[in-house]
Amino acid sequence: xxxxxxxxxxxxxxxxLVYLFLFALFAASLLAxxxxxxxxxxxxxxxxxxxxxxxxxxDIYTRRGLRGLxxxxxxRALRPGANLYLVTTPAGQAVAGNIGALAPGVMAKNGWSxxxxxxxxxxxxxxxxxxxxxxxxxxxxRLLIGRDLAERRRLFGVVANAARWSVLIVIVLGLGxxxxxxxxxxxxxxxxxxxxxxIMAGDLTxxxxxxxxxxxxxxxxxxxxxxxxxxxxxxxxxxxxSDNIAHDLKTPLxxxxxxxxxxxxxxxxxxxxxxxxERTIEESDGLIRTFNALLMIARAESGQARDNMxxxxxxxxxxxxxxxxxxxxxxxxxxxxxxxxxxxLHGNRELISQALANLVENAxxxxxxxxxxxxxxxxxxxxxxxxxxxxxENDKVILIEARRDGDQVLLSVTDHGPGIPEADxxxxxxxxxxxxxxxxxxxxxxxxxxxxAVATLHxxxxxxxxxxxxxxxxxxxPARAGDARAVPTAxxx
Amino acid sequence: MVTAIQQTLxxxxxxxxxLIIEDDRESADYLxxxxxxxxxxxxxxxxxxxxxxxxxxxxxxxLVIDRMLPKRDGLSVIGTLREKGNxxxxxILSALGQVDDRIKGLxxxxxxxLPKPYAFxxxxxxxxxxxxxxxxxxxxxxxxxxxxxxxxxxxxVVRGTEELTLQPREFRLLEYLMKHAGQVVTRTxxxxxxxxxxxxxxxxxxxVHISRLRSKIDKGFERPLLHTIRGAGYMIRDGxx
Numbered sequence: 001x002x003x004x005x006x007x008x009x010x011x012x013x014x015x016x017l018v019y020l021f022l023f024a025l026f027a028a029s030l031l032a033x034x035x036x037x038x039x040x041x042x043x044x045x046x047x048x049x050x051x052x053x054x055x056x057x058x059d060i061y062t063r064r065g066l067r068g069l070x071x072x073x074x075x076r077a078l079r080p081g082a083n084l085y086l087v088t089t090p091a092g093q094a095v096a097g098n099i100g101a102l103a104p105g106v107m108a109k110n111g112w113s114x115x116x117x118x119x120x121x122x123x124x125x126x127x128x129x130x131x132x133x134x135x136x137x138x139x140x141x142r143l144l145i146g147r148d149l150a151e152r153r154r155l156f157g158v159v160a161n162a163a164r165w166s167v168l169i170v171i172v173l174g175l176g177x178x179x180x181x182x183x184x185x186x187x188x189x190x191x192x193x194x195x196x197x198x199i200m201a202g203d204l205t206x207x208x209x210x211x212x213x214x215x216x217x218x219x220x221x222x223x224x225x226x227x228x229x230x231x232x233x234x235x236x237x238x239x240x241x242s243d244n245i246a247h248d249l250k251t252p253l254x255x256x257x258x259x260x261x262x263x264x265x266x267x268x269x270x271x272x273x274x275x276x277x278e279r280t281i282e283e284s285d286g287l288i289r290t291f292n293a294l295l296m297i298a299r300a301e302s303g304q305a306r307d308n309m310x311x312x313x314x315x316x317x318x319x320x321x322x323x324x325x326x327x328x329x330x331x332x333x334x335x336x337x338x339x340x341x342x343x344x345l346h347g348n349r350e351l352i353s354q355a356l357a358n359l360v361e362n363a364x365x366x367x368x369x370x371x372x373x374x375x376x377x378x379x380x381x382x383x384x385x386x387x388x389x390x391x392x393e394n395d396k397v398i399l400i401e402a403r404r405d406g407d408q409v410l411l412s413v414t415d416h417g418p419g420i421p422e423a424d425x426x427x428x429x430x431x432x433x434x435x436x437x438x439x440x441x442x443x444x445x446x447x448x449x450x451x452x453a454v455a456t457l458h459x460x461x462x463x464x465x466x467x468x469x470x471x472x473x474x475x476x477x478p479a480r481a482g483d484a485r486a487v488p489t490a491x492x493x
Numbered sequence: 494m495v496t497a498i499q500q501t502l503x504x505x506x507x508x509x510x511x512l513i514i515e516d517d518r519e520s521a522d523y524l525x526x527x528x529x530x531x532x533x534x535x536x537x538x539x540x541x542x543x544x545x546x547x548x549x550x551x552x553x554x555x556l557v558i559d560r561m562l563p564k565r566d567g568l569s570v571i572g573t574l575r576e577k578g579n580x581x582x583x584x585i586l587s588a589l590g591q592v593d594d595r596i597k598g599l600x601x602x603x604x605x606x607l608p609k610p611y612a613f614x615x616x617x618x619x620x621x622x623x624x625x626x627x628x629x630x631x632x633x634x635x636x637x638x639x640x641x642x643x644x645x646x647x648x649x650v651v652r653g654t655e656e657l658t659l660q661p662r663e664f665r666l667l668e669y670l671m672k673h674a675g676q677v678v679t680r681t682x683x684x685x686x687x688x689x690x691x692x693x694x695x696x697x698x699x700x701v702h703i704s705r706l707r708s709k710i711d712k713g714f715e716r717p718l719l720h721t722i723r724g725a726g727y728m729i730r731d732g733x734x
Binding site: 278281282285288289292293296320323324325327328331350353354357361364365 | 608610612662688690691692693694696697698701702705723724
């Protein structure tokens with residue numbers, strides 16, 4: 001497409017053409033109306049004055065006869081800018097007036113007519129036009145009074161000129177403006193197209209140019225930029241996740257493969273083969289669990305799980321999870337307690353249970369209290385030792401709570417372990433994030449991530465706060481979560 | 494793997510007749526072979542229409558149906574069978590495997606749901622439980638394994654002459670194990686049926702409950718009844734069969 005063709009095809013330019021036509025039409029009709037009215041007005045004026053003068057002259061003729069008539073006509077005809085006069089005898093001979101020649105037959109009929117004429121005093125110019133009225137006086141004399149139409153024509157000429165120029169100016173300005181606007185729009189659109197092409201080619205960092213005028217294109221660009229921002233964030237998240245998946249799944253896969261290979265190479269007895277195979281199965285079960293957790297998160301984040309929202313009591317979930325994990329906590333030397341008041345909630349029961357279970361599992365895994373520094377020789381003082389024990393007993397409690405706070409239902413798990421430093425908390429929620437301190441512990445690193453995705457699905461969030469010491473992880477979910485139209489995010493925010 | 498399970502699991506008392514409806518040739522062949530090796534009879538249908546026809550005409554103990562099948566999807570096969578009054582227990586296999594899909598599957602008339610990838614041991618355990626439920630007697634009021642007795646009405650558990658005190662959840666756990674005495678029950682089956690949770694715990698939370706139960710019913714007794722089946726789950730049975 002040529003540059004001109006492109007310009008011509010722009011909406012701005014086409015609109016300009018339409019407006020151009022409309023404005024030209026408007027100017028033309030305005031001027032036509034003006035011209036027609038002027039024409040009528042001038043004609044009216046002429047007829048009125050001529051009619052009056054004929055009455056007047058007729059009166060003079062009646063009172064003073066032909067002499068008075070001729071005298072008056074001659075007198076009036078000499079005045080500058082005068083009307084046109086002609087008096088003829090019944091035989092058609094001119095006796096008075098300022099007209100030298102007339103179109104033939106004009107004098108013959110009474111009434112109004114338009115005619116060419118020649119003035120007596122300006123010799124030979126025949127292109128004058130006049131509006132004249134002829135009337136018959138008594139005795140066969142004929143009187144013509146008329147008015148030159150040059151004024152009318154001049155005015156007409158002015159109007160016609162005005163029409164020509166205004167239409168021309170409208171066209172020139174309109175076309176110029178159209179081209180200017182179209183080119184401006186086109187330039188901006190071209191810039192946008194260029195950016196989008198770059199983005200399509202894979203450069204997600206590109207942003208559309210935003211002007212300062214705040215017009216619709218700027219607003220569009222701003223919105224598109226916000227969208228790009230979001231897409232970039234999602235893509236970065238996705239890339240991070242796939243990198244992490246690659247890393248976290250490759251490690252166990254490599255281990256799996258090595259083990260199988262080693263078994264093939266070295267195992268001699270059936271028992272050794274069996275042990276290797278059993279370990280292989282265990283390892284792949286772990287992989288499957290990780291996959292399932294990932295799918296679950298993807299599912300929660302995509303918002304599909306919204307179909308299964310039911311009414312239930314959050315306290316029931318807290319009690320259920322407490323019951324399930326209490327022996328496990330005890331085996332780990334911790335005490336799992338629950339403090340739950342009946343709290344109605346609308347949401348996906350299954351997912352919320354799992355999210356809470358994940359938080360409890362985390363608390364059991366990482367919530368071991370930091371070893372208390374006992375003063376040297378404390379053992380020797382029975383009283384001091386007892387106090388120390390009481391304090392650490394308290395530290396070994398993991399508390400599950402379910403309560404309502406305003407419009408929100410809070411399901412929290414509090415431990416008294418080392419906690420998570422504030423700077424690391426955002427990171428901790430991300431997929432596969434495993435804080436340095438816990439790398440040695442088993443786990444997929446998806447627990448908090450899933451809990452966060454579940455909270456987001458319900459229009460709430462996962463809050464990690466300091467329990468001084470320890471970590472309090474709280475699922476804050478609007479009580480009517482099923483109604484929430486929250487946009488689930490891929491990045492747990 | 495199949496051999497390992499064959500040796501660790503009990504030989505079935507009565508072989509089951511299974512119909513496997515699965516379009517993926519390799520997994521289908523694997524399943525047929527694996528079921529045969531543990532002593533069951535398995536037929537194979539490779540699409541929904543064929544599966545429906547076979548299930549409708551044959552007398553099967555359990556149907557194992559893939560969710561996504563050519564010609565007619567798995568849920569529709571089950572739905573049609575149920576409409577015709579065919580109550581053969583059906584286990585749905587699905588690559589989707591999420592909570593919502595499971596609910597959909599069970600609503601469509603499926604009796605159990607297993608997400609892919611699954612361990613064959615898990616599938617076998619579930620199929621055997623389904624089959625027993627189908628052909629076996631109605632729920633009994635008491636169960637007896639060896640010298641361990643559980644009375645579901647009075648909530649009493651007695652081993653030999655000694656009455657055992659169990660927590661309500663331990664009672665339900667033992668009840669489920671004894672209901673399926675002689676069968677392997679997996680950890681996920683326990684989590685689903687005793688606790689009604691349908692997720693994978695990342696920890697050995699079920700094992701801890703089992704070991705507590707074991708310390709109550711087996712500790713101090715000569716013959717253990719509650720056995721751990723490696724790579725599969727647990728089984729309660731009288732040691733000498």
